[in-house]
Amino acid sequence: MSYWELEQDRAIKNFLKNNKNPSKEDLFNLFYENFLHPDLETEFTHKVARNVIEISYDYYLKLSFKKKFHFLRALGKLFDVALSMKIWEFQLSREDASWYWKGVPTYFLTLSHLTEPLETLRNEIGIVDKKRLYSKIVCVEGETEYNFIKTLYLTTRTSNFDFSVYNYQGKGEIKNLIHFIKEKNRQGIRVFISYDRDRQSNSFNKNIKKKCKVEKIFGFKKDFESSFPPKILKYTIEDYIKRYTKSKIKPSINDIEGLLAKPQPFLKSFMEKYQIQINKTKLGNILGKVMADVVNQHWNEIFNKKDKKKIFNFEIFEFLKFLIS
Secondary structure, three states: OHHHHHHHHHHHHHHHOOOOOOOOOHHHHHHHOOOOOOOOOOHHHHHHHHHHHHHHHHHHHHHHHHHHHHHHHHHHHHHHHHHHHHHHHHHHHHOOOOHHHOOOHHHHHHHHHHHHHHHHHHHHHHHHHHHHOOOOOEEEHHHHHHHHHHHHHHOOOOOOOOOOOEOOOOOOHHHHHHHHHHHHHHOOOEEEEEEEOOOOOHHHHHHHHHHHHHHHHHHHOOOOOOHHHHHHHHHHHHHHHHHHHOOOOOHHHHHHHHHOOOOOHHHHHHHHHHHOOHHHHHHHHHHHHHHHHHHHHHHHHHHOOOOOOHHHOHHHHHHHEEEEE
């Protein structure tokens, strides 16, 4: 942390100590004296400060002492970003740019300095109210669920599945996963994790929770593929066989249910029984498209109604609710 940032923190603490119920003008004076540039684009930055105060004043007053501190910290970074945006609006569009920036073909890379204030802003608001964060990432254990979620987002008619997805490729990669999550924690991004419950689950959970911050964790009772209703699995497997193999096999519902009843993962049981290799990327794509149709047609029944149809009691629908929470 720089000397200037330490001074800003000190100013915020003094302000909070001496202003239990500050007026809008008190807040503006705090920003004016400690955060707004005294010379550059003053009319613009003062207007930004006034707008922020007008919009967020009532919300700010309801926050706890600690949350007020982090909220004001976030606004400090907002003013840095706003000033930079205003300056670069001119620099990027100026008429004499070819002459002014001659010999500096990557002049625009200076914009990358916004990474730090933006990440800090997001992190501070995450402390105030993580539900207001728009950025989240879902870490999944395998290729099937990774492609399922990606396809679900592209195929559904809703933005609820608009988030990043990361395939950590199994519990054996926990060290890399922890490093990855810590970096997302630093960036102020909410982290969700799903996994298959097995012998490694307990130590996996304990290590993750001990070493990094995770907002929500979802554990499949057996594995991702086994969370689907047998009818959907049957349709998906038939579609996969038709598209990607020369086999004429058509598993019955009884066959699918029998494989689901086995203790080992569904795909392992299926490949052993039928000697057909399943590409998880392609299977995930098909499952995503099938489930997208179900979601588009039955959104209210899946996510809102309490008295659901029997089919919506399968684990995959709990996973969908986890994804959009």
